[in-house]
Amino acid sequence: MVLDVHVLGTASARPTPERAVSGSLVKGPDGIAIVDCGEGFQTRYALQRRRLKRHSVGETLKPSTVDVLAFTHGHLDHTWGALPWLQSMDLENRQQPLLIIGPTSAEVAEALLNDEQLPEAAPSADLARQWMAWFALGGDMIRFPIRWVLGVVNADRWVEVDPTSGKARLLEKMPQPEGWGNSSLRPVPTQHTVPSCGWMVQQKAMAGKFDRARADEMQLTTKQRAMVARGENITDANGETIAASWFRGGERAAVSVLISGDTATTPEAWDDSVSPTLLIHEATYLEEQQNKAEEHMHSTAAGAVASAQAVGATYLALTHYSNRIKNSKTPEDEAKTAADGVAVVALNDNDRLVVDDDGDLTHLKWESDGWVLANIPPNR
Ligand SMILES: [Zn+2]
Ligand SMILES: [Zn+2]
Known part of the structure; x- marks a missing residue:
């Protein structure tokens, strides 16, 4: 088993001809987790399936195996592709249940639970506001089973919203995607201008290698x-x-991928007990725009390295570049200069990252006529 990550957008707020906005997926032993779903996501997903068919025969990304759509936060570059995609899956007669989950604030969660108006102070990008709008735009008519769950991540408080009545109920704990037993989904708090969290897909520890x-x-x-x-x-x-x-050593360490979404550098809650094998972290700005990164609660490439060190990641992959960054080599070089002990790669659209059971990483770079393989020395 492996964790196979497909990164389908590496632009920050605005797409460019070369880069789409956020949207990634992690294919693990139990199914697919989508993390963020910006504008045009369904087309990008379909194109990636076509690429796999042509260049990686036998590998698939069946939409029916998507079990969860997890949002890191509500900014439109991370959400705007969701409703059209859900509607397409409905047209395709999807039957499988889907968990849709994302962060909100404590105030919004309370208002939902008390069946009150959302507080005016809640930003327009709060996921609760968007979901209510989606329900009004037909999201409540989707026929396959969807669980809409919002969480106050720091408080570990989870609320399920009914799309028809708009009523909410408190859950005992965060639900896992249906049928997941060999892997799990876990939120990791981040710091951004709206409620936010990263999402970690962790595969259960495997038995040691055969001796x-x-x-x-x-x-x-x-x-x-x-x-x-x-x-x-x-x-x-x-x-x-x-x-x-006698022929198996102890368990191998559980491998995991953390997609942190938009965040200021080294969120307070991060410590090395999280220890993801691979951290996919934003590098919106270069060093020259450090002030802007701080102002908008984003990170520079060097900031991404600091985050990776704080969270105990073995590998770091950079994404979410502002339009000023023309070539991913520039943030990669900045990160490498700062990366004492962390292995760094810079991503481009349609790249894949494969984490195997031993925690080794392969970077498959998309090169317009196929993926080019690069092994990344872990620097452990
Ligand atoms: Zn963003
Ligand atoms: Zn954002």
């Missing part, structure tokens, strides 16, 4: 090897038990 040297030493036959590798105990010629557990 081939030990199998050689014990002169196991091919059949015996296959059996112990599958986890079956066997009996040797002398009637002694050979336990499958």
Whole structure:
């Protein structure tokens, strides 16, 4: 099993001819998690499926396996593609349930629970406001089952909104995408101008690698090897038990991908207990615009490195570039200068990042006629 990340937009607020706005997906052992869904997302997703069909035969991104759409915050460059895409899935007769989840403020959550008007101070980009607008625009008529869940992430308080009545109820805990058992979704608080959080997809820890040297030493036959590798105990010629557990070391570390969305550098809540294998972090500005980054609660490339260090990430991938950044090489160079101990890559649209069970990362760069493979030394 692996975590396969497809990054379908690397622009910040405005798209360019080369870069679309935010929208990524993580394909894991249980299904697909979409993280953010900016303008035109459904077309980008369809094009990526076509690219896979042409250049990576056998790999698929079936829309029916999308289990969750998670928003990092409500700015339009992260949300505007959602309603049209939901409507298309409805037209395609989707039946599978979908969890839609994102952050809001404590005040908005209380207003929803008390069936009151949303507080005037709540920004227009609050997800609750947008969802109400989507419901009014036909979002309430979608026929496949959708759970609309808003969270006050710092307080771990989760509210489910009914699209027909607009009424909300308090949940005991954050729901997981339906049917997920080998991986989990977890919010990680961030700091932006509106309620925000990052989303981490974590795969459960896998058993250690098969110890081939030990199998050689014990002169196991091919059949015996296959059996112990599958986890079956066997009996040797002398009637002694050979336990499958002798050939597996301890558990490997659980691998994970954290997509942080828009955030100021090193959010307060971040510490190295989070420790994602891969952090995908914004680098909206270059060093020369450090002031702007602070003013708008965004990050520079060097700021992304500081975030990666604070959260204990092994790898850092940069995205969400402002229009001033013409070539991703520039933020990559700035980050590398600051990256003491963190392996850095800079993303472009349609790139993939594959994290395997051992926590190694492969960067598949999209090059217009296929993906070009680059292994990233972890710098561990
Ligand atoms: Zn943004
Ligand atoms: Zn934003």
